Amino acid sequence: xxxxxxxxxxxxxxxxxxxxxxxxxxxxxxxxxxxxxxxxxxxxxxxxxxxxxxxxxxxxxxxxxxxxxxxxxxxxxxxxxxxxxxxxxxxxxxxxxxxxxxxxxxxxxxxxxxxxxxxxxxxxxxxxxxxxxxxxxxxxxxxxxxxxxxxxxxxxxxxxxxxxxxxxxxxxxxxxxxx
Numbered sequence: 001x002x003x004x005x006x007x008x009x010x011x012x013x014x015x016x017x018x019x020x021x022x023x024x025x026x027x028x029x030x031x032x033x034x035x036x037x038x039x040x041x042x043x044x045x046x047x048x049x050x051x052x053x054x055x056x057x058x059x060x061x062x063x064x065x066x067x068x069x070x071x072x073x074x075x076x077x078x079x080x081x082x083x084x085x086x087x088x089x090x091x092x093x094x095x096x097x098x099x100x101x102x103x104x105x106x107x108x109x110x111x112x113x114x115x116x117x118x119x120x121x122x123x124x125x126x127x128x129x130x131x132x133x134x135x136x137x138x139x140x141x142x143x144x145x146x147x148x149x150x151x152x153x154x155x156x157x158x159x160x161x162x163x164x165x166x167x168x169x170x171x172x173x174x175x176x177x178x179x
Contacts, residue, residue, distance in 0.1 A: 014058045021039040023037070033175070041056055058071035077151070078149040080149065087143070102128055109124075111124040119145070120143070125140075150177070
């Protein structure tokens with residue numbers, strides 16, 4: 001998610017080019033596969049357990065030097081200390097770690113249970129300062145897997161969320177875990 005400081009001179013919105021275009025491409029990671037908006041780019045090592053998928057234009061360098069994503073998604077794993085993933089416990093630990101790292105990040109609703117690729121997951125809504133003007137929605141999906149707590153953070157400016165949510169829902173619906 002974004003860090004607490006907004007980029008200086010950031011525009012009010014990322015523009016229409018950043019919006020999911022209705023087409024999809026498939027990304028196959030080390031333990032998962034998903035479909036993502038075709039007009040977004042996979043950034044980072046495609047085979048790593050952590051990947052950012054976003055339009056390049058929406059990745060902004062903040063005033064403090066941190067890279068911020070104004071629109072897109074991050075997919076990664078959180079590995080619990082005991083090495084035995086537990087959905088409830090590890091989601092709580094991950095969310096605490098994230099909120100302590102970003103003072104603007106706050107939970108805006110209860111976690112709700114979802115099924116993802118046949119697995120139990122949690123979807124937790126957050127909000128934080130956007131590198132664009134105003135707030136962004138950060139929807140956090142967590143699923144306990146043998147390799148750790150899989151998580152994805154879906155990020156969009158608040159003004160864009162309603163139009164972007166169907167694309168994020170399609171990403172979740174396409175998610176498959178590979179054995």
